Amino acid sequence: VHCCCLNGADKTILQLLASQVGFAESITEVDSFGRTPLHYACEWNVTADVVHIMIEGNPEIVQVEDEFGMTPLHLAAAKQCTTVVDVLCYVNSFALKVK
Structure with a gap:
């Protein structure tokens, strides 16, 4: 999932991955920088x-x-990805409290 996100995965690819067993676990895996695919x-x-x-x-x-x-x-904010910022703020207000 990390590789897909690094290469601009689209909705169709992520839907296919999401249908696979273990998807929820794979998106929580962190790499050597502590980043998830969502990062x-x-x-x-x-x-x-x-x-x-x-x-x-x-x-x-x-x-x-x-x-x-x-x-x-x-x-997302640093890269000025406004639609993604909107989604993250809507989904989880905790993210707004992180400094």
Whole structure:
């Protein structure tokens, strides 16, 4: 899932992955930087639909901080991915409380 998000996965690809056993676990896996696939999706400005699919798989991933203390919301805001920021803010108000 990390690779898909790094390469701009679209809704169809994520829906296919989401239908597979183990998807919820795979989207919570962190890489060597402590980032989940959602971190990369937010950084690379994927569509809001892709973000929704990942959040539906495991809503807690919006709260994960990488080794630099960055959440997916931080990355989306830094890249000015406004639609993704809107989704993250709507889905989980906790993300708004992270400094």
